[in-house]
Amino acid sequence: MIIDHLDEPLPGSSLLPTPSGVAYTDPEIFSREQSEIFEKLWNCVMRADSLSSAGEWKTVTIGREEIIVVRSRKKGIRAYFNVCAHRGMRVCTSGEGKNKTLQCGYHAWTYALEGDLAAAPNLTSMPDVDRQDYGLKPVHVREWLGYVWVCLAEEPPNFDEAVLGEVRTRFGEVESIDNYGIENLKLGESKTYDVAANWKLIIENFMECYHCATIHPELTEVIPEFADGLASQRMNGEVHGSEFGEEIKGFTVDGSASGFEELPRIAPDQDRKYYAITVKPQVFINTVPDHVIIHRMFPVSESRTTVVCDWLFLPEVIERDLPIEKSVELFHRVNQQDFEACEQTQPSMSSKAYSGGGALVPSEHHISEFHAWWSSQVAVSEHQTKVTV
Ligand code: FES
Numbered sequence: 496m497i498i499d500h501l502d503e504p505l506p507g508s509s510l511l512p513t514p515s516g517v518a519y520t521d522p523e524i525f526s527r528e529q530s531e532i533f534e535k536l537w538n539c540v541m542r543a544d545s546l547s548s549a550g551e552w553k554t555v556t557i558g559r560e561e562i563i564v565v566r567s568r569k570k571g572i573r574a575y576f577n578v579c580a581h582r583g584m585r586v587c588t589s590g591e592g593k594n595k596t597l598q599c600g601y602h603a604w605t606y607a608l609e610g611d612l613a614a615a616p617n618l619t620s621m622p623d624v625d626r627q628d629y630g631l632k633p634v635h636v637r638e639w640l641g642y643v644w645v646c647l648a649e650e651p652p653n654f655d656e657a658v659l660g661e662v663r664t665r666f667g668e669v670e671s672i673d674n675y676g677i678e679n680l681k682l683g684e685s686k687t688y689d690v691a692a693n694w695k696l697i698i699e700n701f702m703e704c705y706h707c708a709t710i711h712p713e714l715t716e717v718i719p720e721f722a723d724g725l726a727s728q729r730m731n732g733e734v735h736g737s738e739f740g741e742e743i744k745g746f747t748v749d750g751s752a753s754g755f756e757e758l759p760r761i762a763p764d765q766d767r768k769y770y771a772i773t774v775k776p777q778v779f780i781n782t783v784p785d786h787v788i789i790h791r792m793f794p795v796s797e798s799r800t801t802v803v804c805d806w807l808f809l810p811e812v813i814e815r816d817l818p819i820e821k822s823v824e825l826f827h828r829v830n831q832q833d834f835e836a837c838e839q840t841q842p843s844m845s846s847k848a849y850s851g852g853g854a855l856v857p858s859e860h861h862i863s864e865f866h867a868w869w870s871s872q873v874a875v876s877e878h879q880t881k882v883t884v
Pocket residue numbers: 579580581582583584599600601602603604
């Protein structure tokens with residue numbers, strides 16, 4: 496099977512093929528994914544309000560690069576490669592901190608929060624050293640939905656097309672997501688999952704609900720149509736929200752009322768409904784009437800992925816310490832159920848029995864669009880043989 500033909504049905508059936516198992520296990524393919532996908536596209540890395548005052552910084556790994564994200568004094572949030580311009584030591588050697596400047600621990604080159612080289616031992620005796628040329632190498636930054644998004648490419652893809660375009664495809668227009676006012680919501684809970692599975696298995700799982708009746712008893716109780724295997728992400732190309740069951744009072748683990756207000760600006764067709772969007776390559780946005788759940792994925796290796804899941808609520812829910820546990824527990828269980836399924840799938844990706852790949856049933860056919868996108872990103876000619884079995 497050749498990955499170029501992922502969108503053609505398997506002979507004599509309603510099934511579409513998946514990539515071969517090697518696509519999920521080969522370090523070389525993973526390395527291509529890092530260079531061609533994660534190091535070239537926009538990645539959602541952290542909450543903007545997690546850097547609340549000037550000088551606060553955090554590091555994050557994107558592809559094979561470590562990035563410093565810092566709130567500067569004059570230019571908002573900035574991001575840099577964590578590489579000293581002198582002889583390359585990591586400038587920030589822990590995960591987070593707060594400093595007036597960023598100083599390398601090797602020979603004490605010191606960078607302003609805006610990235611320029613501010614000081615170095617004997618720098619005055621080297622007047623030819625340009626402070627910008629020998630500053631920290633910047634990375635493109637955008638803020639959207641209250642999150643910091645970075646792109647490591649010299650020429651980043653147009654954010655409106657690449658990122659907002661995914662929302663347009665899902666919702667028909669970007670304004671529908673504006674109704675949730677996500678940028679003004681506050682973090683109620685964040686959980687980090689270390690998942691022993693390839694990142695593509697996690698995306699594929701998120702895009703379909705064929706598995707929902709089998710592994711998500713609580714979710715299918717709240718959203719009965721999921722028991723029929725229909726994902727909310729794509730219904731014949733139409734914008735479709737998945738409706739709560741008649742007896743259901745809220746998007747909680749037992750379907751009881753959440754105990755707090757709905758988001759004030761949602762439209763009537765967003766009430767009592769769940770919507771999900773995949774923003775390739777590493778973000779899932781889930782909306783319900785009274786909160787929003789956002790997943791960020793950070794692939795670690797071909798068989799390991801870190802997933803950070805945030806639950807966002809109206810500020811008064813957090814300030815008044817209203818109970819969010821029942822709401823958080825529903826998607827936490829969904830996450831655990833999904834990630835366990837992905838972890839039980841990963842070992843089979845290197846089995847002889849899966850060397851020809853698997854199959855997508857009709858309710859999963861939209862996943863082949865993801866496969867076609869993936870293939871177009873990574874499958875250049877010298878690699879074709881590697882993914883042809
Ligand atoms: S490597 Fe950073 S100051 Fe020398």
